[in-house]
Amino acid sequence: MSEIKLSAKLRDTFGKGSARQSRRDALTPGVIYGHGTTPKHVGVEAHALMMALKTPNALLSLDIEGDGTELVIPKAVQRHPLKRNILHVDFLIVQKGEKVTVEVPVVTEGDLAPGGNLLETLLA
Structure with a gap:
C-alpha cells in the first residue's frame, strides 16, 4: 500500500483562538500520538x-517541519x-508491518423509515 505524503508544521500555541488562526492560514489543526510518544500538535495544509x-488509502506520511517524518x-x-x-x-502513529484493526x-441510505410501509408493485 503506498503512502500519501503531506507536510505539517509543529504548533506551539493551543486553544480555540490558535486553532482558528491556523484555519485562517489554510492549516488544519491536528495532533499526532501513539507508540508511547508524547503528543505533537501540528498544522496540516x-x-x-x-x-x-x-482517497481510499488511509496511510499518510507526515513530513513534520523540523521534526522528521511520521507514518x-x-x-x-x-x-x-x-x-x-x-x-x-x-x-495515530503506525509502523510498517504492524497490524492495525480499525472500525x-x-x-x-434509502432504507424504509421507522414505522413506514413498503409499497411493492408486481408486474405480471
Whole structure:
C-alpha cells in the first residue's frame, strides 16, 4: 500500500483562538500520538489533507517541519456540521508491518423509515 505524503508544521500555541488562526492560514489543526510518544500538535495544509482523506488509502506520511517524518493513519476527523470542512484531525502513529484493526462505520441510505410501509408493485 503506498503512502500519501503531506507536510505539517509543529504548533506551539493551543486553544480555540490558535486553532482558528491556523484555519485562517489554510492549516488544519491536528495532533499526532501513539507508540508511547508524547503528543505533537501540528498544522496540516487543509486542501492537501482534504484530498488525501478522499482517497481510499488511509496511510499518510507526515513530513513534520523540523521534526522528521511520521507514518500515520487518521483516527478521528472532526468536520463542520454545515460546511463539511475539516476542523481537526487526530493521527495515530503506525509502523510498517504492524497490524492495525480499525472500525469502519457503515451508513445505509434509502432504507424504509421507522414505522413506514413498503409499497411493492408486481408486474405480471
